[in-house]
Amino acid sequence: DGSNVLHIGGIFPIKGKGGWQGGQACEPAANLALEDVNKRKDLLPGYVLKLHSNDSQCDPGLGASVMYDLLYNEPTKLMLLAGCSTVCTTVAEAAKMWNLVVLCYGASSPALSDRNRFPTLFRTHPSATVHNPTRIKLMKKFGWSRVAILQEAEEVFISTVEDLETRCKEAGIEIVTRQSFLSDPADAVRNLRRQDARIIVGLFYVVAARKVLCEVYKQQLYGRSYVWFFIGWYEDDWFVNNLQKENINCTAHEMRIAAEGHLTTEALMWNQNRNEKTISGMTADEFQNRLNKVLKNDGHDIDHKRYPEGYQEAPLAYDAVWAVALAFNKTMNHLHKYGKNLKDFNYNNKEIADDIYSAINSTQFLGISGMVAFSSQGDRIALTLIEQAINGNYVVLGYFDTQADNLTWYDREVWIGGKVPQDRTIVRKVL
Numbered sequence: 001d002g003s004n005v006l007h008i009g010g011i012f013p014i015k016g017k018g019g020w021q022g023g024q025a026c027e028p029a030a031n032l033a034l035e036d037v038n039k040r041k042d043l044l045p046g047y048v049l050k051l052h053s054n055d056s057q058c059d060p061g062l063g064a065s066v067m068y069d070l071l072y073n074e075p076t077k078l079m080l081l082a083g084c085s086t087v088c089t090t091v092a093e094a095a096k097m098w099n100l101v102v103l104c105y106g107a108s109s110p111a112l113s114d115r116n117r118f119p120t121l122f123r124t125h126p127s128a129t130v131h132n133p134t135r136i137k138l139m140k141k142f143g144w145s146r147v148a149i150l151q152e153a154e155e156v157f158i159s160t161v162e163d164l165e166t167r168c169k170e171a172g173i174e175i176v177t178r179q180s181f182l183s184d185p186a187d188a189v190r191n192l193r194r195q196d197a198r199i200i201v202g203l204f205y206v207v208a209a210r211k212v213l214c215e216v217y218k219q220q221l222y223g224r225s226y227v228w229f230f231i232g233w234y235e236d237d238w239f240v241n242n243l244q245k246e247n248i249n250c251t252a253h254e255m256r257i258a259a260e261g262h263l264t265t266e267a268l269m270w271n272q273n274r275n276e277k278t279i280s281g282m283t284a285d286e287f288q289n290r291l292n293k294v295l296k297n298d299g300h301d302i303d304h305k306r307y308p309e310g311y312q313e314a315p316l317a318y319d320a321v322w323a324v325a326l327a328f329n330k331t332m333n334h335l336h337k338y339g340k341n342l343k344d345f346n347y348n349n350k351e352i353a354d355d356i357y358s359a360i361n362s363t364q365f366l367g368i369s370g371m372v373a374f375s376s377q378g379d380r381i382a383l384t385l386i387e388q389a390i391n392g393n394y395v396v397l398g399y400f401d402t403q404a405d406n407l408t409w410y411d412r413e414v415w416i417g418g419k420v421p422q423d424r425t426i427v428r429k430v431l
């Protein structure tokens with residue numbers, strides 16, 4: 001009679017063209033987690049968690065209509081899972097009207113860290129601003145106090161740069177110029193050269209990154225006197241991929257030369273200790289093997305590393321379902337004291353909604369994506385990974401734990417000129 005079923009809504013970006021189709025790997029990962037939590041006798045005993053999934057195509061309009069379908073049709077949903085920053089913005093802004101917690105496994109936009117606009121939003125996906133304390137830490141480590149910024153004119157990068165500027169000011173690091181471009185970076189790169197920029201933070205999607213790198217080659221803003229910070233979640237050989245298809249007028253050889261030595265920062269989405277047992281009893285490696293099997297059955301050629309979109313973020317979706325199950329378990333125990341039950345929830349029931357909110361807010365566990373915990377803004381607290389492109393391959397230089405202000409460093413960095421590049425032209429006084 002369904003009296004023991006707890007329903008949640010799932011909005012995944014599967015098809016569609018624009019944005020991020022990460023639901024392709026994140027939905028299967030969420031289903032694996034449902035399987036696992038429903039098997040646990042110590043979690044929500046006597047109840048089954050059921051996920052009602054729909055495709056948003058990473059389109060906010062479609063995401064909104066899918067959300068209305070979920071909410072205007074029985075059974076009552078207890079909370080919503082969603083992906084894509086644009087869809088999460090729409091869903092999380094509306095969800096408060098239904099007293100629903102929203103858990104986003106695939107939304108990086110800094111704008112979502114706003115309790116006024118999104119009072120019930122939590123994310124297992126870190127905000128793009130998580131890179132910034134790491135960038136500052138590296139600038140201080142190498143003595144760079146004069147840096148430049150080059151960004152694509154996209155909302156996520158605009159708000160990330162605002163956060164970076166604030167942190168640079170606090171750290172006494174001068175931003176000598178901030179250049180942005182819509183689609184052609186040539187003028188912006190030329191302005192970097194004019195300002196004698198040497199240490200440059202680049203914020204753009206991977207297609208724009210290839211255009212920038214070719215421009216950097218042509219204007220010779222690379223080599224021993226320059227350090228580029230790029231985003232680390234592009235595919236590994238991004239700088240030599242799709243050159244013909246995207247009309248990049250540099251050869252793979254030229255792109256490799258321009259790319260040599262650049263640094264990257266990215267949020268860790270897979271537990272860095274790959275054979276450490278997590279809350280599900282699985283290690284990250286075991287999770288990866290299980291996910292690969294499911295994706296192969298779905299027709300993805302995993303053996304040739306043809307991963308579906310969202311593969312990198314799959315642990316975030318898996319852990320999101322665990323966060324829900326643990327929070328519901330806590331809420332159920334709390335409600336039982338008053339003879340209440342999660343099944344009593346309806347969209348006007350503010351007190352149960354508040355119970356669910358505070359349960360999620362205090363949820364903390366070791367997941368496949370590492371320690372899962374949320375800030376007061378509902379943001380994911382995450383480690384960042386630092387790498388450098390050395391001879392065309394990414395080498396792990398270290399990790400940064402912002403909360404503990406702890407930089408794990410392996411001293412593997414290689415500088416083209418054999419020493420750390422300067423952040424400005426040094427004028428030597430001839431005495």
Ligand SMILES: CC1(C)CO[C@@H](CC(=O)O)CN1
Nearest residue numbers: 020084085106107108109233
């Ligand atoms: C690291 C990335 C690719 C950043 O964008 C996220 C999608 C989004 O923010 O819309 C997914 N994960």
